[in-house]
Amino acid sequence: MTTTVPVDVAELTEIKAYIDFATSAPATVQEALGLGVSRTGPAQALAVREDPSYFFNRAGGFGTGRPITADDLIPLCDFYREHGVAQGSLMIAPPLLPPDWAGTAAELGLTEGSRFVKLGRDLDTADAGIPALPADWRIGVVEAWQAHEWATVMQTTFGFTAPDLIEMAASFVGKENWRQYAVWDADRIVAVGSVFFHGECAHMFAGATHPDARGRGAQSALIAARLRAAAAEGCRWIVAETGAEGPGEHNPSLHNLLRAGFEPMYDRANWQWHA
Known part of the structure; x- marks a missing residue:
């Protein structure tokens, strides 16, 4: 549908x-x-x-x-x-x-x-539970005292290593209309994701997994947790965006979202203005 x-x-x-x-x-x-x-x-x-x-x-x-x-x-x-x-x-x-x-x-x-x-999906149907993770991993909501570690994983995974950019990310942990999640391997954060609530619509934001923890289900679990959070907040829809695949390319984030019930709405170019 x-x-x-x-x-x-x-x-x-x-x-x-x-x-x-x-x-x-x-x-x-x-x-x-x-x-x-x-x-x-x-x-x-x-x-x-x-x-x-x-x-x-x-x-x-x-x-x-x-x-x-x-x-x-x-x-x-x-x-x-x-x-x-x-x-x-x-x-x-x-x-x-x-x-x-x-x-x-x-x-x-x-x-x-x-x-x-650009992908979207309706939230009018119940979702299954959080997918299983490795036995020594757990998923949960990030607390304020964990903000800097969480933000460091988020930003450095995307290549944003400047201290002020990491501090910017740490500052929105726990903010109203947001929920931040992490996957821990023992006491170490290995994957992160956020969801933003905006009235009837929610937005998947900045899902990232440390390179040595990929391919083990962390992002699928984080997507499921955020879907459940958006539904609990009363959102009608949820949206996300990720890189389009070119010939011969494979974007795992795209396929994780498709498996979670998201549907492509359109491809959107970034039109760049230069000084």
């Missing part, structure tokens, strides 16, 4: 999760990272000037109910320019791209970057 999550809800929930995550950091960390937020116009945007990967420089939530125009995007490009970032991504669902998108992209100097699969 095809998921019924509306495109605008899916996209808005995603960008709100990233902004809420980043702005959890203390003011001193936000200042050190050069963090800024724009909530004007039909979309919202996040800028993190001191992120060398440019990953957190993103704009989304284009829920205008009509194809976007250059006038919608110019303020976002100006926002990135004013915050001194070298590159930012505009994440626009394909149904919102105008017929003349190639001309609009050229006008603004946007280039197509990596592609992601």
Whole structure:
């Protein structure tokens, strides 16, 4: 059965999760990272000037109910320019791209970057229990005193090793509208995942497993735990995104989500603005 999550809800929930995550950091960390937020116009945007990967420089939530125009995007490009970032991504669902998108992209100097699969699923049916883990592993909710270890696993697994980026991640553990989970091997965290609650829709956020613990079911267990949490919060839908597969590629995260009942909604390009 095809998921019924509306495109605008899916996209808005995603960008709100990233902004809420980043702005959890203390003011001193936000200042050190050069963090800024724009909530004007039909979309919202996040800028993190001191992120060398440019990953957190993103704009989304284009829920205008009509194809976007250059006038919608110019303020976002100006926002990135004013915050001194070298590159930012505009994440626009394909149904919102105008017929003349190639001309609009050229006008603004946007280039197509990596592609992601947007997935969603309804939460109106009960799910099975948490998949079995190795005998010496356990899954649970992360407590505040475990935040730094949890954040270190999350960020370094993705390649974000700067101390301020790790502190940013540690700061949102236990925040309202969030739930953070971990899988422990004895006393060591080996896998992490979060879920963001936004009204009727929840968002899977930052599932990561330490390289030496992969292939043993940690992410499947974390997905199941987050599905149950979103249903318990009264959410109607849950969404996620992960890298699209190119020819000959295999993305384990994508297949974990498909096995958990998520359905692809569309492939979405990251349209990159460069200073």
